[in-house]
Amino acid sequence: MESSKPQYHAVIFPFMSKGHTIPLLHLAHLLLRRGTAVTVFTTPANHPFTAKFLSNTTASIIDLPFPENVPEIPSGIESTDKLPSISLYPQFALATERMQPDFERELESFPVVNFMVFDGFLWWAAESAVKFGIPRLLFYGMSNYASGLSKVVAESRALFGPELDDELINVSEFPWIKVTRNDFEPVFRDPELKGPHFEFLVKSLTGASVSNGYLSNSFYELEPVFVDYCNRSTRKTWCVGPLCLANTPRVETDPQKKPTWIQWLDEKQKQGSSVLYVAFGSQAEISAEQLKEIRTGLEESRVNFLWVIREKESELGDGFEERVKERGIIVRDWVDQMEILMHPSIQGFLSHCGWNSVLESICAGVPILAWPMMAEQHLNARMVVEEIKIGLRVETCNGSVRGFVKWEGLEKMVKELMEGEMGKKVRKKVNEFAEMAKKAMEEGTGSSWRTLDIPLQEFCRSKDDVNENE
Numbered sequence: 001m002e003s004s005k006p007q008y009h010a011v012i013f014p015f016m017s018k019g020h021t022i023p024l025l026h027l028a029h030l031l032l033r034r035g036t037a038v039t040v041f042t043t044p045a046n047h048p049f050t051a052k053f054l055s056n057t058t059a060s061i062i063d064l065p066f067p068e069n070v071p072e073i074p075s076g077i078e079s080t081d082k083l084p085s086i087s088l089y090p091q092f093a094l095a096t097e098r099m100q101p102d103f104e105r106e107l108e109s110f111p112v113v114n115f116m117v118f119d120g121f122l123w124w125a126a127e128s129a130v131k132f133g134i135p136r137l138l139f140y141g142m143s144n145y146a147s148g149l150s151k152v153v154a155e156s157r158a159l160f161g162p163e164l165d166d167e168l169i170n171v172s173e174f175p176w177i178k179v180t181r182n183d184f185e186p187v188f189r190d191p192e193l194k195g196p197h198f199e200f201l202v203k204s205l206t207g208a209s210v211s212n213g214y215l216s217n218s219f220y221e222l223e224p225v226f227v228d229y230c231n232r233s234t235r236k237t238w239c240v241g242p243l244c245l246a247n248t249p250r251v252e253t254d255p256q257k258k259p260t261w262i263q264w265l266d267e268k269q270k271q272g273s274s275v276l277y278v279a280f281g282s283q284a285e286i287s288a289e290q291l292k293e294i295r296t297g298l299e300e301s302r303v304n305f306l307w308v309i310r311e312k313e314s315e316l317g318d319g320f321e322e323r324v325k326e327r328g329i330i331v332r333d334w335v336d337q338m339e340i341l342m343h344p345s346i347q348g349f350l351s352h353c354g355w356n357s358v359l360e361s362i363c364a365g366v367p368i369l370a371w372p373m374m375a376e377q378h379l380n381a382r383m384v385v386e387e388i389k390i391g392l393r394v395e396t397c398n399g400s401v402r403g404f405v406k407w408e409g410l411e412k413m414v415k416e417l418m419e420g421e422m423g424k425k426v427r428k429k430v431n432e433f434a435e436m437a438k439k440a441m442e443e444g445t446g447s448s449w450r451t452l453d454i455p456l457q458e459f460c461r462s463k464d465d466v467n468e469n470e
């Protein structure tokens with residue numbers, strides 16, 4: 001429930017990508033419950049999604065026009081999941097800078113903004129906040145493990161040492177961890193230091209340098225060593241998550257109103273069957289060849305599965321859906337992923353390890369079969385499998401973390417996760433973290449709840465002090 005008289009005003013500016021927007025909209029809910037008025041910035045095409053997420057709240061939403069005539073980006077595309085190719089991500093992100101004049105006009109019109117929470121990919125929003133004297137909290141939406149490791153290897157230039165991309169590299173600060181060059185996006189290991197991806201990386205770092213601290217979608221108990229490292233080595237890092245627990249998950253009791261896939265899961269539950277959930281986030285690109293292997297791997301594993309696929313991957317062909325219909329369902333809609341993961345029949349998650357998916361799986365107590373694809377997902381997969389041990393990893397055919405996955409490697413690990421001894425171990429472990437996650441978010445007492453008090457008090461109180469002294 002929201003507090004009746006908001007005393008403070010926060011501006012939230014999420015990046016136009018579902019994996020970045022969703023956690024910040026959860027944060028909006030949390031801030032509203034704590035008596036802070038919230039204004040969320042978005043763009044016209046992202047408005048409906050944002051408005052739906054914030055329905056029944058007092059949050060204000062302001063749409064800024066998305067830049068037009070961006071080279072290679074078709075008009076009307078305002079979210080990364082709609083890009084014709086994910087390789088256009090840096091161009092898309094760089095183009096957002098053109099929204100700055102409109103953003104500043106809006107900032108000017110506010111009587112007061114106590115603080116702004118901005119996505120690290122919108123560095124220019126932080127520069128605007130500096131101009132207006134608004135305190136700025138940076139939100140990166142990644143784990144402290146991934147941020148910490150990236151910082152250590154970048155600073156030690158560790159990725160330029162080995163000859164081979166799959167050679168194991170020591171991470172100086174964390175001697176028990178080994179990574180490979182392939183765990184990082186090419187931009188981190190490219191000696192050329194140029195191109196849109198590099199430009200985007202450098203610009204996004206400027207946002208970090210002018211921020212007053214980081215808000216992290218994590219909880220201290222999950223990765224204390226890495227949170228401590230980030231706190232020591234960069235700016236103040238406040239763990240305020242998992243943000244997916246900001247609201248009590250919705251449970252629909254009227255069977256008629258449930259989506260067909262939840263009804264299907266209910267049936268499986270009645271039969272006492274477990275189900276593997278398969279989804280690779282909002283933007284992973286999977287080749288037709290690779291899709292075919294997933295299809296065969298799932299079919300051969302004989303496990304029940306619910307597979308959410310994106311429009312571009314829609315054609316599975318070859319009578320597959322008909323053949324597996326007793327134990328497999330393919331969903332082509334936008335789903336409430338948390339609702340699926342929380343369903344009692346879901347006992348495993350074949351995931352690309354986007355950070356939101358990892359957190360949602362932890363909160364639901366569902367172990368992960370990690371299949372990272374891009375961005376920082378390879379580091380998340382290492383964390384899941386080697387550090388917190390809540391999951392297993394698919395086998396690639398050449399042993400490289402970026403290697404092709406043949407159906408046999410998938411089938412074997414799917415069975416291990418759902419039925420094997422290793423699966424049992426990681427299931428036990430993830431349930432321990434699920435309990436910790438719930439405790440962290442408990443109102444008034446949880447570590448994340450209390451941590452959010454710190455920046456709130458710092459920025460809201462200092463504004464009051466300024467006003468009193470005027």
Ligand SMILES: O=c1ccn([C@@H]2O[C@H](COP(=O)(O)OP(=O)(O)O[C@H]3O[C@H](CO)[C@@H](O)[C@H](O)[C@H]3O)[C@@H](O)[C@H]2O)c(=O)[nH]1
Nearest residue numbers: 019022141281282283334335336337354355356357375376
């Ligand atoms: O049908 C769908 C599809 C997705 N989701 C949600 O969309 C979000 C997806 O986020 P995530 O799992 O993190 O995947 P990506 O969309 O791939 O996220 C991007 O952003 C993340 C956060 O920065 C990074 O960790 C990833 O590497 C990057 O690809 C999650 O909350 C899902 O629950 C749904 O609710 N329904």
